[in-house]
Amino acid sequence: MSDLNNMTAAESAATKAAIMNQVPGSEIEGQSPLHHADFASLAQQGPKTGGIHLREHKLLGHLTLRCNAENAEQLAAVERVLGVALPLQPLSSVESGNYSIRWMSPDEWLILVPGLETFEIETKFRDAMPGHYSLVNSSGGSTVLELSGDNAVTLLQKATSVDLHLNSFPVGKVVSTLFAKSTATIRRIDEQRFELVIRRSFSDYIWLWIQDASLEYGLVIEA
Amino acid sequence: MLHIYCPHCAEYREEDEFHCAGQAHISRPLDPEACSDEEWGEYLFFRKNPRGLHHELWVHAAGCRKFFNMTRDTQSYEIKEVYKIGEQPSVVAE
Numbered sequence: 001m002s003d004l005n006n007m008t009a010a011e012s013a014a015t016k017a018a019i020m021n022q023v024p025g026s027e028i029e030g031q032s033p034l035h036h037a038d039f040a041s042l043a044q045q046g047p048k049t050g051g052i053h054l055r056e057h058k059l060l061g062h063l064t065l066r067c068n069a070e071n072a073e074q075l076a077a078v079e080r081v082l083g084v085a086l087p088l089q090p091l092s093s094v095e096s097g098n099y100s101i102r103w104m105s106p107d108e109w110l111i112l113v114p115g116l117e118t119f120e121i122e123t124k125f126r127d128a129m130p131g132h133y134s135l136v137n138s139s140g141g142s143t144v145l146e147l148s149g150d151n152a153v154t155l156l157q158k159a160t161s162v163d164l165h166l167n168s169f170p171v172g173k174v175v176s177t178l179f180a181k182s183t184a185t186i187r188r189i190d191e192q193r194f195e196l197v198i199r200r201s202f203s204d205y206i207w208l209w210i211q212d213a214s215l216e217y218g219l220v221i222e223a
Numbered sequence: 224m225l226h227i228y229c230p231h232c233a234e235y236r237e238e239d240e241f242h243c244a245g246q247a248h249i250s251r252p253l254d255p256e257a258c259s260d261e262e263w264g265e266y267l268f269f270r271k272n273p274r275g276l277h278h279e280l281w282v283h284a285a286g287c288r289k290f291f292n293m294t295r296d297t298q299s300y301e302i303k304e305v306y307k308i309g310e311q312p313s314v315v316a317e
Binding site for chain 2: 090091104106108161168175176177183
């Protein structure tokens with residue numbers, strides 16, 4: 001892969017890529033794709049024990065970064081902005097404080113940050129990144145679910161063909177794969193805890209699907 | 224069901240995650256204007272349909288969304304090798 005555009009960070013920043021603060025303040029109410037499911041009430045009224053625990057991490061900042069993994073200057077710039085280096089190993093992820101980065105493809109990473117910090121981080125990237133790269137705020141396009149519990153693995157086995165055994169799916173591994181009839185980016189946070197980045201438009205389908213698939217284990221909603 | 228090794232993800236995945244995008248190694252004529260109708264037609268429409276080894280272009284559609292090449296036996300469905308775009312196959316028909 002070659003860098004068509006060899007601009008320095010200052011030259012890149014001077015091109016003034018149009019970015020907008022999508023969430024200017026916490027006083028503006030944001031509705032997650034699963035707003036209609038009302039997890040807050042379900043968490044209060046629903047069952048407190050069961051094999052599957054489900055939580056939505058809503059309104060996070062999703063940043064899709066595409067750059068050249070062989071460009072040391074870009075890698076250094078990412079590390080300056082986020083305080084942590086991009087995971088270059090296929091299917092790996094790193095986490096540092098509130099920031100987490102997932103390897104999506106050899107030149108693409110998904111960075112999750114707290115929703116209100118998104119604009120600040122985007123701005124920092126625009127100032128720091130040299131050369132040819134792309135940073136897109138895709139926060140509105142997806143949401144994050146956290147599946148945990150004794151039966152989390154069994155439930156996922158019904159949805160995806162990926163091997164979930166700890167030997168081939170260790171903690172920290174990330175795979176983009178099929179989930180039921182939709183797609184998801186699945187990351188193992190813990191032995192029994194998984195994080196799913198799912199498409200906004202499929203969130204209701206996946207929510208219904210998880211309810212159905214967890215009937216035999218019992219579903220506990222957390223909020 | 225084929226069990227396909229993605230050279231970018233560096234692991235085997237189920238066929239569901241992939242799409243076949245047809246014959247590999249088709250290069251666009253450098254100067255389309257200079258092509259005869261026959262040459263252009265060959266490039267645009269005519270594809271190999273061998274019994275035996277075939278080089279195909281595949282995409283890991285539900286995974287890393289990258290394209291790669293595969294040498295496959297169309298008779299036995301056996302996958303001989305996968306290799307990245309820009310590389311040449313090491314298994315070729317005689």
